[in-house]
Amino acid sequence: MNPKKRTTIYDIAKKLGITPSSVSRALNDKAVNEKTKKRILQAAKELNYKKNSLASNLRKGESTTIGVVVPRINQNFFSNVISGIENVSYKKGHNLIICQSDESYEKEKKCINMLINQHVNCIIMSLSVDTTDYKHLQSIMDQNITLIQFDRVAEEVESLKVINDNEQASFEAVSHMIKQGYKRIALLEGPQTLEIFRQRKAGYLRALEKHDIAVIDELIRPNAWTKELGATATRELLSMPSPPDAIFASTSDFSALGVHEVAMEMGFKVPSQLGICGYSNEPFTEITSPSITTIDQFSFQMGTTIAELYFQEINKSDTAKISKVISIKPKLIVRASTLKE
Template sequence: MILPKRTTIYDIAKKLNLNASSVSRALANNSNVSEATRDLILKTAKELNYKPNRIASNLRKGQNQTIGIVVPRINQNYFSNVIAGIEEITYQKRYNIIICQSNESYQKEVECINTLVNQQVSCIVISTSADFAKDDHLQAVLDQGIHLVQFDRVAPNLDTHKVLNDTQEASMEAVSHLINQGYHRIALLEGPQNLSIFRERKAGYLEALRKYNLPINEDLMIENAWTKELGEKATEMLLDLPNPPDAIFASTSDFAALGVLTVAQKRNIKVPQQLGICGYANESFTEITNPPLTTIDQFSNKMGKAIANLYFEEIKNKQISTSRKIVNIKPELIIRASSQKNKI
């Protein structure tokens, strides 16, 4: 299928036997063009279905009112809500956004960044992929004079604006809740430890066990279980142990927690009587599972707005700030039936 050619100011100028500069001035409502000529140009532009190329226009003015966003997965409620929060602010500022998905691949993340740099976006917002290796591509963004804001999964050694949650404190609160509900052999589904955010969540888990003088058992900690399928696989391994856990904290995602619940139901294990479950991120489906899943709300929409506001505060100074801001948004433990053993 051959797509129709986009109408340009040169097409309008050719039809009216005018200079392209005259057409451009008329479309910009410049007073140097007579009213009759401007009306004719506007009428012709409408007939030819002319649409202004805002990106090209901004580049001619030395600016590009476009923000690039790179996230691991677009189809997760957490990341889509962050994007929605960003868009709510950028829409008010008449900025466009370009969304890229790394699909948890470091190589694809690098390609996304290169594409956005070539598009000459004014800012790049990123949450890094699961197999994030090094931050050279992000440093290159700064070297190009492009604003950079990191959120959630960040390169900790890179000096940029960051929007974060206190994930260690949230994880400690979640595990403490499970312990207070009477669970004493609590397993952890943990994310890749090359990412600081998952190291912090594991630290919160360990801190809670130490606080309540519970033993730390390496057999109860399964790394890289952040999808439903990996959550199912990890749960099968844990429940096949000679001494299986009585609760599982899926610190990676609610999708992993859903995997835990799926295996429990297949094995006719009663939740929360025989197995407590807690997830992370407060995905929309957690309210409608049976039983509903305890989880941690990261206030993702609020995070998105904070990200956009950091950028717009910075451009007021018309340069990339040397004073980096870290915005911490406190998450909240949402207690539901999957972990409320004491209520039964």
């Protein structure tokens, strides 16, 4: 036996003096004589046969592969979503090809091309911050590949979507801070190219309006979405003649961590002098002192929801495939950093 060659159904057929057709049928549980079926399975085991999915998928014109494109694999939110997707797709015998865009539009396009070439059945993705043009998303659907956008979605692209209700979550977070007695609440906002950050800002504005609090432009800081940028913005805010008495780091808990550190450094007491609220419920928010109020996005469940949505849609006829949006309600996790009273 040539060690370089894998066993094929031909090898099994030859060994047993039957045709490859029968071997294929036996291996795929189609109607075959019970006795020969047993012999085939036995021989397959002996010859250490492994199916070649490339050939099988090519012939069948389908595949059991799902592509995933996220900005960063090693970010808690995304790796949790991926873990959730894997959990479901594994049970259905589907594989996951995973790419990261590194927040780059160019890389995102290339990843998608790779996935299309690999003939994936579905592409699950969350946009890079750099992406403002959505032709590449359209091209996915042009190839008859199911597109599921999640979290950072392009609203105008009609596809399946699984999102959080960011506006409502922000509204609740800011309302909570107002009820705690905070009066000058600053907002650290994310790049407004992304819908999610626009929504979070909208929730902030709605909460202020509802409680008759005037919007102060200087308290709204753009692009403060990393720990470093959050820290810089906080340093500026806390140096103002009348600094804010609370900061809502709407972009991420990393940004909130930057706020936390600068507050300590500048001697602002949290929560009495400064309230802090983050976003995402990263594990570390529970550990800081004081612990940080944040918003849980149910990332793992988001992953399982996405995968389940896909497996539901896959069985439908084309006409039934409509644009569908599942919105998951995030949960405000109140911790010490905003408990002023």
